[in-house]
Amino acid sequence: MRSRTLLAKMGLTAVLICISIIFIFPFYWMLVSSFRDLGEIFTQKLTLLPKNPQLTNYVRLVTEKPFFRWYLNSLIFVVGYVAIGVFICSLGGYAFAKYRFRFQNFLFLLIIIGHMLPVHMQLIPLFIILTKTKLINTYTGLILPMTPNPMGIFLVRQYMVGLDDSLIDSARIDGASEWRIFFKIIMPVSRPVIAALAILLALFAWNDLLWPLTVMRTENMFTLSVGLASMIGLYRPEYGLVMAGSTLSVLPIVIFFLFMQRHFITGITAGSVKG
Numbered sequence: 001m002r003s004r005t006l007l008a009k010m011g012l013t014a015v016l017i018c019i020s021i022i023f024i025f026p027f028y029w030m031l032v033s034s035f036r037d038l039g040e041i042f043t044q045k046l047t048l049l050p051k052n053p054q055l056t057n058y059v060r061l062v063t064e065k066p067f068f069r070w071y072l073n074s075l076i077f078v079v080g081y082v083a084i085g086v087f088i089c090s091l092g093g094y095a096f097a098k099y100r101f102r103f104q105n106f107l108f109l110l111i112i113i114g115h116m117l118p119v120h121m122q123l124i125p126l127f128i129i130l131t132k133t134k135l136i137n138t139y140t141g142l143i144l145p146m147t148p149n150p151m152g153i154f155l156v157r158q159y160m161v162g163l164d165d166s167l168i169d170s171a172r173i174d175g176a177s178e179w180r181i182f183f184k185i186i187m188p189v190s191r192p193v194i195a196a197l198a199i200l201l202a203l204f205a206w207n208d209l210l211w212p213l214t215v216m217r218t219e220n221m222f223t224l225s226v227g228l229a230s231m232i233g234l235y236r237p238e239y240g241l242v243m244a245g246s247t248l249s250v251l252p253i254v255i256f257f258l259f260m261q262r263h264f265i266t267g268i269t270a271g272s273v274k275g
Contacts, residue, residue: 027250034058034243041239057244067245069220070227073139074206074249077223080143081205082198088147089197093156094186098168108157115150123214130215137217146211152197159193160186199257206253224249 033041035053061067096108126145127136135141163186171181187194212223222230228245231238 030243030250031247034240034247036240038240041243057240058248061241061244061248065227065231065241065245066220066222067227067248070222070224071249073216073221074224075252076139077142077212078202078205080139081146082201084143084147085149085152085201086194086198089149089152089156090187090190090194091182092148092153093158093160094182096153096157097160097163098165111150111153115154119210123210127214136215137221138215142212142215142223146205149201152201155197155200156190156193159190163189202256203253206249 032048032050034057035055036050037052037054037056040051092111096104130136130141130145133141135144167185167189168181171185176184207225208223209225209229212226213229216222216226219227219230224245228242228249231241231245
């Protein structure tokens with residue numbers, strides 16, 4: 001019996017290792033290709049290591065392209081989107097979880113339906129609004145329209161439904177205001193779901209291409225995703241630069257996820273079973 005269990009564990013481990021290699025290999029190939037010249041990238045002979053490693057792609061990336069400005073634009077987008085998005089989604093989730101008001105279920109259903117609508121349906125109306133308000137090619141126009149996130153409201157609501165109402169009632173009896181209850185009681189005990197939401201919003205903002213491409217008009221205002229896409233031209237794609245830029249762009253979000261993964265797993269798990 002023990003031998004069968006051991007064999008089963010070994011087989012499962014082998015399968016998971018193979019799956020991990022499949023997922024990791026594209027990132028490894030991206031990293032290795034960033035140290036190759038264009039001729040070696042397009043060679044027919046497959047090699048796992050570059051023959052003549054060089055930093056030419058990285059040097060060209062920072063000297064020929066406004067790469068650091070793209071980095072800054074992406075950081076501003078992520079920080080603004082996460083900060084405002086977490087605040088709005090937390091308020092919305094708290095309201096739907098702990099308050100009772102008319103048309104509550106109907107309004108929550110509308111939010112869920114809004115999450116089902118593809119973003120492509122929103123592009124033209126939002127672009128017209130931003131054009132009339134002169135917010136095209138601005139950080140405000142890039143961040144604000146995307147902050148009310150239906151998925152975030154749903155996630156926070158599902159978590160906060162399971163919070164004990166006695167905490168809120170006792171705070172009200174002690175004379176605490178609704179804002180004080182929200183910031184001093186609800187937010188601290190909701191750290192897992194807030195961390196999970198922050199990671200999801202950060203991943204979305206960092207990787208988003210369509211919305212920044214719609215809003216930002218000049219090269220200096222491009223985010224990383226738009227800037228990297230702009231280097232893939234019709235006649236001479238700069239794949240070496242793209243690989244170098246992609247390698248540098250992946251690092252912050254990977255570090256952020258590794259730092260927050262414990263909270264992310266806790267928040268997602270708790271939000272899936274409560275409510």
